[in-house]
Structures are given as C-alpha cells and as structure tokens.
Amino acid sequence: MSAVDDAALSPSALTPAQARERFRGGVVRPTAGWAAGCAQANLLAVPRDWAFEVLLFAQRNPKPCPVLGVLDAGETAGPLLPGGDIRTDVPQYVVYEHGREVARPVDATAYWRDDLVTFLLGCSFTFEDALMAEGIRVAHIDQGVNVPMYRTSRRCEPVGRLSGPLVVSMRPVPADRGADAVRITSRYPAVHGAPVHVGDPAGLGIADLAAPDYGDAVRIAPGEIPVFWACGVTPQAAVVESRPPFAISHAPGHMLVTDARDSSYQVP
Amino acid sequence: MSAVDDAALSPSALTPAQARERFRGGVVRPTAGWAAGCAQANLLAVPRDWAFEVLLFAQRNPKPCPVLGVLDAGETAGPLLPGGDIRTDVPQYVVYEHGREVARPVDATAYWRDDLVTFLLGCSFTFEDALMAEGIRVAHIDQGVNVPMYRTSRRCEPVGRLSGPLVVSMRPVPADRGADAVRITSRYPAVHGAPVHVGDPAGLGIADLAAPDYGDAVRIAPGEIPVFWACGVTPQAAVVESRPPFAISHAPGHMLVTDARDSSYQVP
Incomplete structure (x- = not known):
C-alpha cells in the first residue's frame, strides 16, 4: 500500500510494513500505540568485536535485554522486518562514539558500518x-x-x-x-x-x-x-558507561515496529 | 560432606555439590536421576573466536540450545556450580579437533585452554x-x-x-x-x-x-x-559438521549437575 493509500489510517491501524515505510520516509514520533498487536523492538548495533559481550550481557540480564533477534554483520533485514532496512526503518537513531552521543539522525545509512551486529530487544x-x-x-x-x-x-x-x-x-x-x-x-x-x-x-x-x-x-x-x-x-546506558568505540541505537521510545505478533511472545 | 559420609546415599539423594564431587573423583555414569530436583546442563566449550556464533546459534535455536549460563574465557566456576570446576565436574567429556573426536577423558583439565568460552545448556x-x-x-x-x-x-x-x-x-x-x-x-x-x-x-x-x-x-x-x-x-552435531579447530563437550547423557532447582525453570 502506498503512502497515499494509507495516509488516512491512524497509527494504530497501520501494518508493521506501513509503519516502517512512514518512518523510512522521515516521520519522527515515539512509536507507542503504532501497529496495534505487533511487537516493537529496541535496537543496539555494535562492532563485531563487541558483539559477544553484548549478547552475553543480554543473556545475563534477560529482564532489560530480552533478545528477539540478531542481524549479523552485513545483514540489514530479517524475519522481524521482512523487506525492511534496519538503517532507515526506525524513526530516529542515536550514534555513539566512545560512549558519547555524536548524532541523532532519522536515517542511519550514512553512519552504518559493515561490521555492525544489530541486536533487537523486546520492548514493553x-x-x-x-x-x-x-x-x-x-x-x-x-x-x-x-x-x-x-x-x-x-x-x-x-x-x-x-x-x-x-x-x-x-x-x-x-x-x-x-x-x-x-x-x-x-x-x-x-x-x-x-x-x-x-x-x-x-x-x-x-x-x-x-x-x-x-x-x-x-x-x-x-x-x-x-x-x-x-x-x-x-544497553544504551551500558554503552555510555562502557564506551565502545562505536554504537548505534534507536532514540528512546522510537522503536522498530516488527512483523512479530504481540501474542507470539505471550506465555500461558 | 565427605565422600565417606555420602557413600551410602543413592544418586538421587545427593546434593549437586556431592554429585559433582563424585564425578570429580572419577565416577563415570549417565546422570539421569542424579540429585533429584536439580537442573542438569549440557556443556560446549569453544575458542573465544567462535563464541559469538555459538551464542547466536543458541539464540536462533532455543528449543535444542536453551542457554542456562555462560562461563567466559578464564572462568571455570559460576553460579550453576559454586565452588566447582567445569574442567573436572562432568562425568565424562568429548574433545573435538576440527570436528573429529580425539579423546573422551573423565578429567578435561589437560585439554582445557584459557581462551575457551563454556556454554551450559538446558537438559531434558x-x-x-x-x-x-x-x-x-x-x-x-x-x-x-x-x-x-x-x-x-x-x-x-x-x-x-x-x-x-x-x-x-x-x-x-x-x-x-x-x-x-x-x-x-x-x-x-x-x-x-x-x-x-x-x-x-x-x-x-x-x-x-x-x-x-x-x-x-x-x-x-x-x-x-x-x-x-x-x-x-x-551443538555437538554442529561441531562435527562445522569443524571449529577445537571444542570440548560433555559425553552425551553425562551432564553437569547444577545447583539450580528444576522448579526455577518452570513457567506457570
């Protein structure tokens, strides 16, 4: 569906792909309430050299860092965002160098590096x-x-x-x-x-x-x-404290809207 | 409790520490039924260079590879085996080089390397x-x-x-x-x-x-x-197929008996 066709839809009525298309097109908004029924995700991308520590940090701190998916170095799409692009589909990003915020772009393509491993973490x-x-x-x-x-x-x-x-x-x-x-x-x-x-x-x-x-x-x-x-x-607070040479996150509250259903993360 | 004191206990009545002490002492037995009420774990130790791929493999294949704990390079004990030693406390190990089994020791100390990261995975x-x-x-x-x-x-x-x-x-x-x-x-x-x-x-x-x-x-x-x-x-079948230069696992059925309670892994 094109941006014109779905322009009249409320954010909650959008499909995840439509939501991501809007954000790719430059909309900057917190995503709470968007694409009702679909899971949203936190993002943290770090150089490959730091990826094991981030994944193990997530494993040891599962309440704040539940891993929904990982895009390995060189991957920019995956089952959580079919047909999408992790560098553009989040409303806003934060770029960190040595733990300091250096940019808050709405499109991270210019900052992306081939060695970045992307962690997608569950969102409340x-x-x-x-x-x-x-x-x-x-x-x-x-x-x-x-x-x-x-x-x-x-x-x-x-x-x-x-x-x-x-x-x-x-x-x-x-x-x-x-x-x-x-x-x-x-x-x-x-x-x-x-x-x-x-x-x-x-x-x-x-x-x-x-x-x-x-x-x-x-x-x-x-x-x-x-x-x-x-x-x-x-994990963003850990980046600030631990100062890896480079990292990209989502801007807090500005999440990746995924194709996964909320209900798929529900236990009995 | 010393080996003499607990010698009369059946395997199911042992504490996890007592069970590990027996295996450290050379007992070689499948562990089903040992230390009733306590979780058992599969073991896979790989060089640090392979650790991210193993942890991500586990994340993407959670049914066969549920991660209970990870000992980082240089760690030989942890909350799952307080006071224990991962190199000796499993009844029997398998040592792999380039995907081929080269030894099946009851004590892995002589084979252990400082760069090994150890994954402890849930066991049925x-x-x-x-x-x-x-x-x-x-x-x-x-x-x-x-x-x-x-x-x-x-x-x-x-x-x-x-x-x-x-x-x-x-x-x-x-x-x-x-x-x-x-x-x-x-x-x-x-x-x-x-x-x-x-x-x-x-x-x-x-x-x-x-x-x-x-x-x-x-x-x-x-x-x-x-x-x-x-x-x-x-993961052992993956080691055989994928041929990392080095790996150590438990011998199938010969698990690490952990201090974690079975019930702590139960959902409502």
Missing part, C-alpha cells in the same frame, strides 16, 4: 495493548508523550568490558489494578515481563519522577502508583 | 522428575541405561560458520499419557520444553529406533509411542 510497548484490553489505561499514550524512563541505582550483571545501570520505564497504575498489571505483563517475559519494582521510586534511586532521564514525564493521578518495568534502553 | 533430564511425579515412567531410568538420542533430518537455523541437524532425545510414553507428557514438559521451556515430534520416527528421518546415534536403545512397550524432545547434544 508490546504488552500495552494487553493492559488496555483489560481496562488499564496507559498514561503516555493518553497524554500523547513518550514513555518516561529512568536510570536506576540497580546494577546490571557485568560482562567483560560491558557494565551499566538498569534502566526502567514507568507507567502509573491505579492501586486497585496493580496486581492486574503484574499478572498481565508477567505473561510477556520476552518483552520485559513482570515489573521489577512497584511504587517507592526512592528504592530504585529515582529522586524525581517528574524528571525522567529519557522520554517525557507523565501526570500521575491521585490513587495511582508508579510501576516500573525493565527497559530496553538499558 | 530436568523435567523427568516432573514426569515421574505425575506417574509417567522414564524408560531409560527404569532400564538403567543412557537416554537414546538421534540425529534428525531437521536442520537447525545456521549462523555464520555453524550449521547442523537437530538432535532429539526419545522417551516412550503410553499413548493415553501423551497429552500429559506434552502439558508437563511445556512448562519447562528453558530445558527444551514441549516435544518437537510425537510418534512417527520416519518424519524426523529416524530409520531405526533401536539404533540411536548417541546413548542407548530402550525397550518400547506395547501401547507406548515414542516422543521426541529437542536435545542439547545438537
């Missing part, structure tokens, strides 16, 4: 449909902003040259639905699963919920508690 | 307790032999230089308990999970159940069907 946007289907509203979607994300005082299990803090996303949930939010998201272990922390931001070393480290603050209504899920931005 | 022995707890007998335990394993005509998803066939283990199950066997083992995805095939050996390219490629044949009683689970010997 994937279970938001399931939360909404059971009547739990998602604040950042309702409020039209990016999900708030925070670096925590909790450390990831390090691997070789890679270390860093756990990053979490936060969604306010009415206190009487807190147990439901845990139950529902527990069924999606491949996309961060159950929360890592419920309430008590200070327990994660978060001083001020209104000042997220990534994304946007959301309003928390009376009677709501902040619930924290492990976040796929965690 | 882990769910045998759960099968037996629901009254499904395990033939190779009853018959006192090693589990039968077969190379199949099904191919694994290849990665770089690594390719090979799926290897399966087989347990005969009474036809009226076939559904139960599926239900019970489905709850253990980290240790191969649900069967890959039920009945019909020819559909997997298995010509003769009485001639397994690894382990021992078991008797199949009237009314029983052969049920096939993905097997952690699969």
Whole structure:
C-alpha cells in the first residue's frame, strides 16, 4: 500500500510494513500505540568485536535485554522486518562514539558500518495493548508523550568490558489494578515481563519522577502508583558507561515496529 | 560432606555439590536421576573466536540450545556450580579437533585452554522428575541405561560458520499419557520444553529406533509411542559438521549437575 493509500489510517491501524515505510520516509514520533498487536523492538548495533559481550550481557540480564533477534554483520533485514532496512526503518537513531552521543539522525545509512551486529530487544510497548484490553489505561499514550524512563541505582550483571545501570520505564497504575498489571505483563517475559519494582521510586534511586532521564514525564493521578518495568534502553546506558568505540541505537521510545505478533511472545 | 559420609546415599539423594564431587573423583555414569530436583546442563566449550556464533546459534535455536549460563574465557566456576570446576565436574567429556573426536577423558583439565568460552545448556533430564511425579515412567531410568538420542533430518537455523541437524532425545510414553507428557514438559521451556515430534520416527528421518546415534536403545512397550524432545547434544552435531579447530563437550547423557532447582525453570 502506498503512502497515499494509507495516509488516512491512524497509527494504530497501520501494518508493521506501513509503519516502517512512514518512518523510512522521515516521520519522527515515539512509536507507542503504532501497529496495534505487533511487537516493537529496541535496537543496539555494535562492532563485531563487541558483539559477544553484548549478547552475553543480554543473556545475563534477560529482564532489560530480552533478545528477539540478531542481524549479523552485513545483514540489514530479517524475519522481524521482512523487506525492511534496519538503517532507515526506525524513526530516529542515536550514534555513539566512545560512549558519547555524536548524532541523532532519522536515517542511519550514512553512519552504518559493515561490521555492525544489530541486536533487537523486546520492548514493553508490546504488552500495552494487553493492559488496555483489560481496562488499564496507559498514561503516555493518553497524554500523547513518550514513555518516561529512568536510570536506576540497580546494577546490571557485568560482562567483560560491558557494565551499566538498569534502566526502567514507568507507567502509573491505579492501586486497585496493580496486581492486574503484574499478572498481565508477567505473561510477556520476552518483552520485559513482570515489573521489577512497584511504587517507592526512592528504592530504585529515582529522586524525581517528574524528571525522567529519557522520554517525557507523565501526570500521575491521585490513587495511582508508579510501576516500573525493565527497559530496553538499558544497553544504551551500558554503552555510555562502557564506551565502545562505536554504537548505534534507536532514540528512546522510537522503536522498530516488527512483523512479530504481540501474542507470539505471550506465555500461558 | 565427605565422600565417606555420602557413600551410602543413592544418586538421587545427593546434593549437586556431592554429585559433582563424585564425578570429580572419577565416577563415570549417565546422570539421569542424579540429585533429584536439580537442573542438569549440557556443556560446549569453544575458542573465544567462535563464541559469538555459538551464542547466536543458541539464540536462533532455543528449543535444542536453551542457554542456562555462560562461563567466559578464564572462568571455570559460576553460579550453576559454586565452588566447582567445569574442567573436572562432568562425568565424562568429548574433545573435538576440527570436528573429529580425539579423546573422551573423565578429567578435561589437560585439554582445557584459557581462551575457551563454556556454554551450559538446558537438559531434558530436568523435567523427568516432573514426569515421574505425575506417574509417567522414564524408560531409560527404569532400564538403567543412557537416554537414546538421534540425529534428525531437521536442520537447525545456521549462523555464520555453524550449521547442523537437530538432535532429539526419545522417551516412550503410553499413548493415553501423551497429552500429559506434552502439558508437563511445556512448562519447562528453558530445558527444551514441549516435544518437537510425537510418534512417527520416519518424519524426523529416524530409520531405526533401536539404533540411536548417541546413548542407548530402550525397550518400547506395547501401547507406548515414542516422543521426541529437542536435545542439547545438537551443538555437538554442529561441531562435527562445522569443524571449529577445537571444542570440548560433555559425553552425551553425562551432564553437569547444577545447583539450580528444576522448579526455577518452570513457567506457570
């Protein structure tokens, strides 16, 4: 379907291929709510020399870094984005050199290198449909902003040259639905699963919920508690701390929309 | 507890540390039924230069290669074997050079190299307790032999230089308990999970159940069907086909007995 044909469709009604086509065409938007029913993915591409450490870091830290797929050096498409191009199909990228952000392009082609191995990690946007289907509203979607994300005082299990803090996303949930939010998201272990922390931001070393480290603050209504899920931005925090010579990630909240169905990551 | 103190204990009553101590001391036995309630693991150690491909092979073939833990180059112990030594604590090893078996030592210390990265993969022995707890007998335990394993005509998803066939283990199950066997083992995805095939050996390219490629044949009683689970010997078949310069594995059926509880790999 061409951009003209699908122009009238709301983001949630797009197919994954249509969503990726829009982003390839230059649309820059957080992707929460896009292509309803389809899984979204975090991206981290590193030189081949760092790939084993990243994959082992993911294996040892499966809550923040659930691996959905890996594109080996030289591969730019795969089963998660058939007919796509990982260098262009994400709304916005962050380019790192020695752990420092050097660019935030909407098309990463000019920065891409043949030796980059790309990791696609599960994203908690994937279970938001399931939360909404059971009547739990998602604040950042309702409020039209990016999900708030925070670096925590909790450390990831390090691997070789890679270390860093756990990053979490936060969604306010009415206190009487807190147990439901845990139950529902527990069924999606491949996309961060159950929360890592419920309430008590200070327990994660978060001083001020209104000042997220990534994304946007959301309003928390009376009677709501902040619930924290492990976040796929965690490897970006590890890149900043560990300073590999080069890396490319997605911009937080600006995910790859994949062809995988949310339901394929659901356990009974 | 010393070897003298625990000498009277049956293998199933041993702690994992006691079991590893026996194997370190030279006992050579298939480990099915040892240290009841504790997970067992397949072993594959490869040079660092091959480690990324092995880990990605595991990620792309999670049914035969569920990663429970990885010891990086230079590490010989870890949370799965606290106080242990991966070079001595498995009952028997196989040493491969360029894909050919060159030795089958009970102590691998003399063969070990500082650049070896060790992968510990889930083993279906882990769910045998759960099968037996629901009254499904395990033939190779009853018959006192090693589990039968077969190379199949099904191919694994290849990665770089690594390719090979799926290897399966087989347990005969009474036809009226076939559904139960599926239900019970489905709850253990980290240790191969649900069967890959039920009945019909020819559909997997298995010509003769009485001639397994690894382990021992078991008797199949009237009314029983052969049920096939993905097997952690699969990476050994990939080593034989793909010929890395060097590799060390466990001898099929002779697993690492770990400190992890079976139940920790169970999903609801």
